[in-house]
Amino acid sequence: MQHKITSFDQYQKTYQYSVNEPEQFWNEIADSFVWKQKWNKTLEWNFKTPDVKWFLNGKLNITENCLDRHLEKNGNKPAIIWESNDVNEANRTLTYNELHAEVCRLSNVLQNNGVVKGDRICLYMPMIPELAIAVLACARIGAIHSVVFAGFSSKSIADRINDASCKLLLTADGLYRGNKTINLKEICDEALASTPSIEKVIVYQRTHQKIDMQIGRDVWWHSEMQKAATHFDAVEMDSEDPLFILYTSGSTGKPKGVVHTQAGYMVYTYYTFLNVFQYEEDDIFWCTADIGWITGHSYIVYGPLLNGATTVMFEGIPTYPDAGRFWATIDKLKVTKFYTAPTAIRSLMANGIEFVTPYKLDTLRVIGSVGEPINEEAWHWYHHHIGKEKCPLVDTWWQTETAGILISPLAFITPTKPTYATLPLPGVQPVLVDAQGSILQGNDIEGFLCMQFPWPGIIRTTYGDHERCRQAYFASFDNLYFTGDGCRRDADGYYRIIGRVDDVMNVSGHRLGTAEVENAINEHPNVIESAVVAYPHDIKGQGIYAFVIVDKQSIDQGVVDTDAPFEEGAGIDNSLQLLNRAAFENEIRNIVSKIISPIAKPDKIQIVSGLPKTRSGKIMRRILRKIAEGDISNLGDTTTLLDPNVVEEIKQGAGISTKN
Numbered sequence: 302m303q304h305k306i307t308s309f310d311q312y313q314k315t316y317q318y319s320v321n322e323p324e325q326f327w328n329e330i331a332d333s334f335v336w337k338q339k340w341n342k343t344l345e346w347n348f349k350t351p352d353v354k355w356f357l358n359g360k361l362n363i364t365e366n367c368l369d370r371h372l373e374k375n376g377n378k379p380a381i382i383w384e385s386n387d388v389n390e391a392n393r394t395l396t397y398n399e400l401h402a403e404v405c406r407l408s409n410v411l412q413n414n415g416v417v418k419g420d421r422i423c424l425y426m427p428m429i430p431e432l433a434i435a436v437l438a439c440a441r442i443g444a445i446h447s448v449v450f451a452g453f454s455s456k457s458i459a460d461r462i463n464d465a466s467c468k469l470l471l472t473a474d475g476l477y478r479g480n481k482t483i484n485l486k487e488i489c490d491e492a493l494a495s496t497p498s499i500e501k502v503i504v505y506q507r508t509h510q511k512i513d514m515q516i517g518r519d520v521w522w523h524s525e526m527q528k529a530a531t532h533f534d535a536v537e538m539d540s541e542d543p544l545f546i547l548y549t550s551g552s553t554g555k556p557k558g559v560v561h562t563q564a565g566y567m568v569y570t571y572y573t574f575l576n577v578f579q580y581e582e583d584d585i586f587w588c589t590a591d592i593g594w595i596t597g598h599s600y601i602v603y604g605p606l607l608n609g610a611t612t613v614m615f616e617g618i619p620t621y622p623d624a625g626r627f628w629a630t631i632d633k634l635k636v637t638k639f640y641t642a643p644t645a646i647r648s649l650m651a652n653g654i655e656f657v658t659p660y661k662l663d664t665l666r667v668i669g670s671v672g673e674p675i676n677e678e679a680w681h682w683y684h685h686h687i688g689k690e691k692c693p694l695v696d697t698w699w700q701t702e703t704a705g706i707l708i709s710p711l712a713f714i715t716p717t718k719p720t721y722a723t724l725p726l727p728g729v730q731p732v733l734v735d736a737q738g739s740i741l742q743g744n745d746i747e748g749f750l751c752m753q754f755p756w757p758g759i760i761r762t763t764y765g766d767h768e769r770c771r772q773a774y775f776a777s778f779d780n781l782y783f784t785g786d787g788c789r790r791d792a793d794g795y796y797r798i799i800g801r802v803d804d805v806m807n808v809s810g811h812r813l814g815t816a817e818v819e820n821a822i823n824e825h826p827n828v829i830e831s832a833v834v835a836y837p838h839d840i841k842g843q844g845i846y847a848f849v850i851v852d853k854q855s856i857d858q859g860v861v862d863t864d865a866p867f868e869e870g871a872g873i874d875n876s877l878q879l880l881n882r883a884a885f886e887n888e889i890r891n892i893v894s895k896i897i898s899p900i901a902k903p904d905k906i907q908i909v910s911g912l913p914k915t916r917s918g919k920i921m922r923r924i925l926r927k928i929a930e931g932d933i934s935n936l937g938d939t940t941t942l943l944d945p946n947v948v949e950e951i952k953q954g955a956g957i958s959t960k961n
């Protein structure tokens with residue numbers, strides 16, 4: 302296992318080497334995989350068009366590297382250990398042999414249902430082993446998977462299916478999440494009314510609830526699997542053939558389909574998993590994300606399996622049946638490395654230490670954090686109470702677009718520092734730039750975080766719209782990949798991510814565009830216009846604050862009361878007006894849930910008569926953000942606004958004293 306860095310000194314040398322000789326560096330990593338044909342050129346790139354290709358003309362199948370190559374030595378090693386939502390339901394363990402067989406069977410099922418290389422397949426599934434099996438079966442047959450998180454609405458599914466013209470949908474009858482049972486098939490059926498490209502729907506039976514099956518279109522997973530053989534020759538793919546599409550929000554209203562390709566994604570997720578978590582053969586690795594997000598793709602499925610690791614999949618939520626579930630499960634499964642999100646830590650922290658103390662947590666060796674900045678208090682709580690001050694806490698910074706971790710400590714090997722993602726991984730070349738795009742030299746500086754050289758996992762395109770990819774990531778600064786994050790490099794050269802600098806919010810680690818939420822709110826018949834901003838939230842990291850203009854008629858007729866309290870869950874008294882107000886807010890939240898997902902529901906809704914706009918009509922979000930934060934000490938120059946009075950009114954409506 303010569304790719305594993307074992308000392309700080311070796312990290313520094315490897316890092317230097319990876320910058321001086323990037324192609325040679327990555328060649329050596331890529332050499333350890335099973336190729337059907339070796340690549341003949343390592344890298345071709347430019348950040349203008351953009352166009353990045355790694356391991357050119359190589360032929361491979363990623364599932365042979367995730368599965369087949371481990372069978373001889375590790376066929377009986379657990380590949381996946383599944384923990385049910387229900388504490389009383391038995392764990393399911395799939396060895397590498399078993400996982401291989403199931404993936405082959407499902408590949409045959411896909412083939413029997415008309416899937417060929419290059420087809421797009423949508424996966425809308427519970428967190429059960431079948432989701433991982435489905436991801437891998439798509440990869441084995443050369444179909445492009447597009448996993449849609451099973452908390453998204455039918456409209457979101459339909460949009461994603463249509464954007465990529467998916468041919469098949471893989472789903473389940475329902476799913477369990479905490480004490481809820483959700484009818485997934487019903488949500489799919491609603492989406493399927495407007496997805497003409499879908500030919501077949503394969504339905505896994507999880508909850509055994511009653512659902513509709515459309516004859517000719519919908520087939521049962523279990524009956525298809527019964528007919529299928531456990532052998533399937535992995536389809537030969539080119540290094541740069543797409544592996545998957547994963548939709549993520551940006552600063553426009555429409556989520557974009559981030560495309561990752563075969564070889565680069567494989568090499569990068571393998572290498573980062575190995576080094577950041579310092580993978581050891583006997584590890585039980587648990588990443589608590591959902592496979593519907595990139596974290597799950599890279600560090601539940603591909604990264605661990607490429608290393609031959611044992612990976613845990615959890616169906617439930619951290620607070621069910623109580624806030625000790627994570628810790629109970631760590632003890633039960635003897636988890637050695639644990640990877641979760643700051644929002645989960647903060648919410649468990651708020652539940653009290655009595656949910657932690659019953660558990661030993663003595664199998665843990667490394668703990669990790671991902672998805673948003675981790676605040677100092679949460680960092681120390683996690684490090685002290687969960688890591689017992691002996692497990693390194695790796696704060697891993699990366700993005701859907703980067704495929705894997707770019708900036709992070711390597712557990713035990715490089716130093717950690719509370720709230721810092723610390724140092725770039727080998728092969729990663731971050732720079733901080735000012736607003737003009739000039740690269741800032743030296744340390745103790747702050748700027749926009751960019752990458753000046755490609756790594757194998759970099760985004761290749763946004764599906765069906767390459768220009769959008771260029772605009773979003775490569776147009777802001779010349780010859781640089783722009784992350785959208787602000788960042789500080791301290792005196793020691795350590796990186797600390799400050800947060801997004803664009804119109805993207807991060808709510809409980811979920812990325813949401815302000816425009817996306819505004820578009821949904823604007824669907825309400827009484828809403829004229831809205832503006833959404835993020836504000837600091839104790840548990841979620843950021844909450845959503847919506848400023849909403851309601852049509853005058855509804856106000857005059859008392860349909861919507863403009864003065865009532867606006868906090869979610871605020872008391873409702875008997876007066877008609879407050880009831881109207883509460884009902885209106887519910888309607889807004891329901892619309893957002895229906896159009897996007899419950900995760901996008903605004904926490905606060907304030908009714909306003911106007912929005913602060915520049916003379917050219919652009920909403921001044923900076924001002925709204927300040928008001929949402931409750932900080933109006935420095936609103937900046939408001940005299941250039943179209944209507945400066947509106948700011949005063951909004952401040953009063955927000956309950957902020959204007960005598961500051």
Ligand code: WT7
Nearest residue numbers: 596671672673674696697698699700701798812
């Ligand atoms: C954005 C990417 C990467 C998988 C999960 C989220 C923020 C991510 C950190 C971190 C501070 C972080 C950034 C980034 N972010 N990790 N360790 N510290 N911020 O993926 O939905 O693509 O979001 O999440 O703002 O740009 P994503």
